[in-house]
Amino acid sequence: MxxxxxxxxxxxxxxxxxxxxxxxxxxxxxxxxxxxxxxxxxxxxxxxxxxxxxxxxxxxxxxxxxxxxxxxxxxxxxxxxxxxxxxxxxxxxxxxxxxxxxxxxxxxxxxxxxxxxxxxxxxxxxxxxxxxxxxxxxxxxxxxxxxxxxxxxxxxxxxxxxxxxxxxxxxxxxxxxxxxxxxxxxxxxxVAELPLRKIPGVGKVTAEKLAAIGLNTTADVRAYPRDLLFQQYGKFAQSLIDKSHGIDNRNLSLERNRKSVGVEFTLSHDIHTFDDALAVMKKLLPELKTRVARNAKRDVTSAIAKQVVKLKFSDFKSTTIEKSSQQIDDSLFVSLLQGALLRQNQRGIRLVGLSVGLTEKKPQVQLKFEF
The missing domain is CATH 3.30.70.270 (Reverse transcriptase/Diguanylate cyclase domain)
Known part of the structure; x- marks a missing residue:
């Protein structure tokens, strides 16, 4: 009040x-x-x-x-x-x-x-x-x-x-x-005329996509056909509509469990080949495993859910590729690196990153048998 x-x-x-x-x-x-x-x-x-x-x-x-x-x-x-x-x-x-x-x-x-x-x-x-x-x-x-x-x-x-x-x-x-x-x-x-780029979660790329269909402010969203917005943006549409009306019913998140653990390295000069990128990856893997083990001691409720490889190219654009996995598999990282390099388009590589996505462990259910 x-x-x-x-x-x-x-x-x-x-x-x-x-x-x-x-x-x-x-x-x-x-x-x-x-x-x-x-x-x-x-x-x-x-x-x-x-x-x-x-x-x-x-x-x-x-x-x-x-x-x-x-x-x-x-x-x-x-x-x-x-x-x-x-x-x-x-x-x-x-x-x-x-x-x-x-x-x-x-x-x-x-x-x-x-x-x-x-x-x-x-x-x-x-x-x-x-x-x-x-x-x-x-x-x-x-x-x-x-x-x-x-x-x-x-x-x-x-x-x-x-x-x-x-x-x-x-x-x-x-x-x-x-x-x-x-x-x-x-x-x-x-929120009457709030620029959409000010909304948390609306990054540069999303803002550009919204602008392409004439959505630059919260007023634009409120005037836009609701069903069309859902067709184009799915679940994100509801969040956009709510915030354009100043609505946010989220409680504070008091448990800050990590969603990922990763390590990355920016190179002093561009590299271009798979072998060069693989050499960097092999140097990063021990550090990643150390960080994952350290996090597991602090947070016993989290488990590995996926592996991720990130590359940043000479034009500063990044790409990530991931696959579900319940434990760190070195060969899977190699496969993901090969997939990421398919997007290289002759650009140099300035950064290599490895990470694992985390999820909450499912509680174990003990089976009971009637005798």
Whole structure:
């Protein structure tokens, strides 16, 4: 319920009937911000965290000064240098990032145990039943952002809304170091003309396919024939329709079991032949098996369901090929590699990746016999 101050609030009497209160907290350029905190000399230069240009690296993230030059996360380091010759690239410190992420998680837990971490630097919080700060989700979000800054010296942005979908988009509205509150009665207006590319799950390729049939905004989806949308997009159509109306009934996922375990390697120079790719694959296999074994110790409920080979070509386009398998089979990876190379089309290969998809183990049923 929206209070006179514009806060997302509800009284105890209304609590049973009020909508959920979800906060999406997203740290601002997290890895880069940590590096700037650790080394003040980085605060006034375009900075990125990622692999070296000489090793055909890729950026994990960058600060906002670098973004003004068009530098983005997941961009090849060499391309980033072309956009910003003065860019400073550091390799990063994952152990430190994880330590700070744990500090942030402890702050979250002071307000709710309903936490869905998405990565080290972002999470959903369900504060529907939190009575701190008079039950105001807005004040809770502000308190969390303030405590994160006091504890870590880093800024965070937040989105406050009645569901995960809206909260996720809202957290990006006033970055960096901002907050956006969308109360239940503001949802319809918020999604009225929302670009589809802002919807989580609608990537570049999907957005282009939707645009090809005239769907660029949520308004376009609401006006599009429903049966035709289902014919073209199947189950995804329902999700698209729901989100175009601001509907998202998902609860927070509190169990974050891994869906895959993988390893990949970016080559310092392109390779072209099967034998070259096979040599890389054989070097990756021991590491993959080690990671799978390590994950099995942590998560006894997961089992291998498939094997996957990924190749990235010289034009930066990727292909993956997979097949069902309940255990790692080296010969199957060889077969999958051969299949992936059928899509090479004379392009060089710049990255080779191996992974296994995981699924939940089916409980064993003990047979009982009557005697």
């Amino acid at each position: 929206k209070s006179e101050s514009g806060e997302y609030n509800s009284t105890s009497a209304e609590l049973k009937h009020s909508p959920k209160k979800i906060i999406h907290v997203d740290m601002d350029c997290f890895y880069a911000a940590v590096e700037m905190r650790e080394n003040p000399a980085y605060r006034h230069v375009p900075l990125a965290v990622g692999g070296a240009k000489e090793r055909r690296g890729v950026l994990s993230t960058c600060n906002y000064l670098a973004r003004k030059y068009g530098v983005r996360s997941a961009m090849p380091t060499a391309q980033a240098y072309k956009l910003c010759p003065d860019l400073v690239v550091v390799p990063g410190n994952m152990a430190l990032y994880k330590q700070i992420s744990q500090q942030i998680r402890q702050i979250f837990s002071q307000y709710t145990q309903l936490i869905e971490p998405l990565s080290l630097d972002e999470a959903y919080l369900d504060v529907t039943h939190c009575q701190l700060h008079h039950g105001s989700a807005t004040l809770i979000a502000e308190a969390i952002r303030s405590e994160i800054f006091e504890t870590t010296g880093l800024t965070a942005s937040a989105g406050v809304a009645p569901n995960k979908f809206i909260a996720k988009i809202a957290s990006d509205e006033n970055k960096p170091n901002g907050i956006c509150v969308v109360t239940p009665d503001q949802v319809a207006e918020f």
